[in-house]
Amino acid sequence: MTSTWTIAALTIKEAVRRRLLLAFLAITVVIVGLSAWGFDRLSHNNSITSGESHLAVPDALILFMFMFSFVLALSASAIASPAISSEIESGVLMTIVTRPLRRAEVLLGKWCGLAALLAGYAAVVCALEFGVVDWASGFVPPNPVLVAVYLFAEGALLLTLAILLSTRLPVIAAGVVGVAVFGAGWLAGVVGSLGNNLNISALRTIGDVGRFLLPTDGLWHGAIYYLQPPSLIAQQLANRPKGNPFFAQGAPSWGYLLWVGCWLAIVLVAALASFERREL
């Protein structure tokens, strides 16, 4: 297990020195700064009522968090797709895997290091964004910690999938497939929402299958649910939303969360087995 932490620490150190964190933090601060101005304008606009403002701010926050969720997913795929494949191609892994450690320790170490980076990014993004929204409008999501957890979990799923792909595919292929799968998962979620509201079972099935095969959209809806104040949920239900992909009627069930855990474990074990069997 010591080797796992050694590889995890190495992964984080390399990411820091590559100025990856710095770049992400810089762009995040710029976006959060712009959103601060926007939320301030939204909350202190004389053309809308305070009631409308109380509904508009959470709506806008959900859109902002969707953007951050997208950045997090892209980042997860971008940082994980080269994790194994590029180090095999460059030869860096050769001297590592011939040391007295299991290949599983190398892969788990990389997973832990990258997951820690994602967790840190999710925490910082949520803290900054919720902080400025609170400052500008006084609105605080019902459960900001769970929002961060769901965003991180969404990224962790893609991270794990990208690492699995990285054990067999070249860097670019693994990255592109990871992002494409994320996009397809989100689209399946939108189609499922439409199917629910239009009562079309075929569309509903697409959504259900999509959330089962790649649970990122299901987790995103978990984050949405904990971003919505009860007043927004009531208003949305009253208006019978027509396939609004930025609305969640309820939190993910425990059964679904259990499946998410299983999904992650299955993909991680598949990655471990794939790397273990790969000839270098």
Added chain:
Amino acid sequence: MSPANSADRAAIDHGDAVPPGGVGRSAPQPSGTEDERSPHPGTSPAIHAVGLTKRFGETVAVNALSLTVNRAEVFGFLGPNGAGKTTVVKLLLGLARPSGGEALVLGAPLGDRETRRRIGYLPELFRFQALLTAREVLRLHCKLLALPRSIWAAQERSSLQTIGLFERGDDRVGTFSKGMQQRLGLGVALLGDPALVVLDEPTSALDPVGRHDVREIIRGLRDRGSTVFLNTHLLEEAEHVCDRVAVVDKGRTIATGTLDELRGRHGSVRLRVTGLTDGWWHGLDRFGRPRRDGDWIVLEGVDRSRIPDLVGETVALGGRVEAVIPEQQSLEARFLELLGER
């Protein structure tokens, strides 16, 4: 060029490994106790492979290769490009799985995790974490080797001094030249005083000074009791440092032995002699095939152990021997001859 002796040729024809002490003996099978398997009771060979085979689809990269490498020797693994040398190294280090055959490395099965603690490896494709300093790379490997923390600093210092990078220890690897990175790779391979050091083309990026340094490092490793498995296509490299070599082609060992054994015991001898009467060759032709070459007499196919007898017979025939030059076949010539025989 003299032909190989019959025993040597027998080993070549059958692709057998040649254990120390005898050319052409069949390789012992890896069964029974470790000592029973060992050519040196009390210690297992550093590497012992029997029938090692690796196929990639229809392509046979390593074809029933047998090999024994003793402890504390520098063993050259020679062969042309595409002969399967690097594949053999990968099999021995557990980076790839054999399709057939078996092998023991330091007495343990291929890929044994604990045994890897005693193996240093410089890959042909050497790359290290560009954003770490040389010292950090060495420290990383000290951690992965699970060396006691108390000796990390000494190991780093010793390694950096040995490879001549002490002054650059705090510089990032990304700023290093290819040759410096290869030196660093060698330093990484030396950590933890390994019993077996596998060097895959260790001088490919080095200048003449670097090559000389690497030879000195290899000799130093042998002197302290480590085995060095030197995978190279540079015959000059092997001639400088190797105790024994194996020539591999198309995935098979085609010859194994000391450099002298590989070149063969027979060579030509040039004699500068005056005072011999006509018909002198009748006395000398039992040593080899004599012919005149200006002032010299050249005898081809002479057993080197019989050169003193040859000189004695020349004197007995009334000749005054002014010079005797045994001429041995170069390793390169022998290497090309072996490959041509396949």
